[in-house]
Amino acid sequence: MKLLKALFLAAVLGVGCSQVGAGEEAYSTARSRLAASIGDYAVPIDQSADPRIVRQIATVPRHLFVPSSHRAEAYNDYALPIGEDQTISQPSLVALMTHLLRPEPGDVMLEVGTGSGYQAAILSGLVRHVYTIEIVGPLARQSARRLTELGYRNVTVRHGDGYAGWPAPAPFDGIIVTAGAEHIPKPLVDQLKPGGRMVIPVGSTREGQRLRLITKDRSGKIGEQVIIGVRFVPLTRDVRE
Ligand code: SAH
Numbered sequence: 001m002k003l004l005k006a007l008f009l010a011a012v013l014g015v016g017c018s019q020v021g022a023g024e025e026a027y028s029t030a031r032s033r034l035a036a037s038i039g040d041y042a043v044p045i046d047q048s049a050d051p052r053i054v055r056q057i058a059t060v061p062r063h064l065f066v067p068s069s070h071r072a073e074a075y076n077d078y079a080l081p082i083g084e085d086q087t088i089s090q091p092s093l094v095a096l097m098t099h100l101l102r103p104e105p106g107d108v109m110l111e112v113g114t115g116s117g118y119q120a121a122i123l124s125g126l127v128r129h130v131y132t133i134e135i136v137g138p139l140a141r142q143s144a145r146r147l148t149e150l151g152y153r154n155v156t157v158r159h160g161d162g163y164a165g166w167p168a169p170a171p172f173d174g175i176i177v178t179a180g181a182e183h184i185p186k187p188l189v190d191q192l193k194p195g196g197r198m199v200i201p202v203g204s205t206r207e208g209q210r211l212r213l214i215t216k217d218r219s220g221k222i223g224e225q226v227i228i229g230v231r232f233v234p235l236t237r238d239v240r241e
Pocket of ligand 1: 115
């Protein structure tokens with residue numbers, strides 16, 4: 001009787017496992033398809049895709065960064081809600097913004113607007129360390145837990161207002177702001193290394209923003225370039241517990 005019960009359990013668990021396996025395989029196929037389909041993400045800046053970035057899109061499990069109700073859509077190239085009125089960005093835009101930072105393996109980067117943690121996970125495989133700040137408490141806690149559980153060890157999440165940057169690990173090789181700012185925060189420009197790059201959507205929430213690339217040359221001179229029109233949730237100053 002005991003043996004029968006054990007066999008029965010094994011059969012049930014076995015079926016369960018193979019279903020999970022099949023699900024993961026479907027996600028992996030969809031992820032590869034997504035990575036292939038956004039291969040022209042750098043066209044707006046007249047460049048070809050960076051294979052390292054395409055590889056990150058093909059590797060980071062976006063379905064684990066979205067609420068389970070949206071998992072089936074995780075490998076479509078559009079933004080999705082992540083709760084708290086916030087969104088995870090469109091993968092092709094994540095790729096473009098990452099490309100604009102020109103990540104190098106020794107770099108230390110700052111992200112303002114952790115959200116789900118997906119952009120930080122994409123960057124983590126390309127640079128030495130990612131510091132990321134999120135103003136909404138539940139999102140900061142959830143993404144910190146998620147990034148740890150998924151094994152992204154070179155990402156540090158902090159809850160707070162990213163307008164002021166993160167003075168302790170500054171200056172940064174790159175800064176990425178993933179919320180729409182009305183103007184470019186001066187503390188962020190100050191925390192950029194000479195030779196560093198910052199990507200930031202600037203403009204009003206109502207009319208949408210323009211993605212800007214800010215560069216600081218070796219002598220500290222600031223350059224600015226408008227890349228494309230974008231629509232991000234606003235950069236706020238309202239720290240939510
Ligand atoms: N990069 C995210 C998506 C960003 S959505 C991802 O990969 O999922 C923008 C995020 O910026 C939201 O979670 C919002 O709460 C956060 N945010 C807005 N203003 C902020 C500020 N001043 N400092 C830090 N985070 C901020």
